[in-house]
Amino acid sequence: MTAIPVDLVIVIDTSVSVKAEAEGLSQAAETAIANARSHCPSDLRVIWLGIEGTWKNTQFERTVRDYLTKTCAIPESALKSRKKGELPSGGAQEDAARVMQDLATHFDWRSGAKRAIFYLGDEALDAGGDKTLAKDIEAANQAIQGAKTAQVIIHKLNGFYFGSPI
Known part of the structure; x- marks a missing residue:
């Protein structure tokens, strides 16, 4: 049985918070990911990216x-996403909807891969x-439309609480 190709892009907000x-x-x-690889037969390609920045001691060593x-x-x-310095505070590092739209549209997805x-x-x-x-809802709707067009599924973990993801 041929392993199913799966392309997974993990993207993180690189703002100070x-x-x-x-x-x-x-x-x-x-x-x-290690657990998924050992239990689910697939040809999994994982790319780790930061939004307009990177994090030391992590897999997030390259920007989108x-x-x-x-x-x-x-x-x-x-690209629809904005560069670091174009927005106040850490705004460009939190430009998630635009980044997701850019990735859905422009990422080098493998032919036939689940995305x-x-x-x-x-x-x-x-x-x-x-x-x-x-504006956040409108940006999210545009990202969703871009993802649908490119046949990409978007998953989101948003928010942290006292050191643990919510």
């Missing part, structure tokens, strides 16, 4: 922008913020 959780989230995801522009040869002008994005973050989906606003 996630710093304390990044290492634990990376380790937990690594454990889950770097991967898409260098590995996938996508021009920066084609998934797993997003880890702690704020609203359009440039962050502690409240979900209309």
Whole structure:
């Protein structure tokens, strides 16, 4: 029996508020992936990316922008996500909906592979913020449409509580 190809992109918010959780989230995801590999026959390709930044002591050693522009040869002008420094505070590092849309549209998905994005973050989906606003819902809807078009499933863990993911 041929193993099913699965492409999984794990993306993390790299704003300051996630710093304390990044290492634990990376380790937990690594454990889950190892478990999946041992119990589910598949050809699993996992790519770990940070939104406009990276985290030391984690698998998140490359940015989404770097991967898409260098590995996938996508021009920066084609990306919807914003660069670090374009938004106040850590907004660009929390631009999750736009990043998910960029990944769904431009990632180098393997032909015939099941496609998934797993997003880890702690704020609203359009440039962050502690409240979900209309702009976040609109950005999420656009990301969902992009994912549907590209046949990508998006999973999201949003929020942390006293050192443990909610």
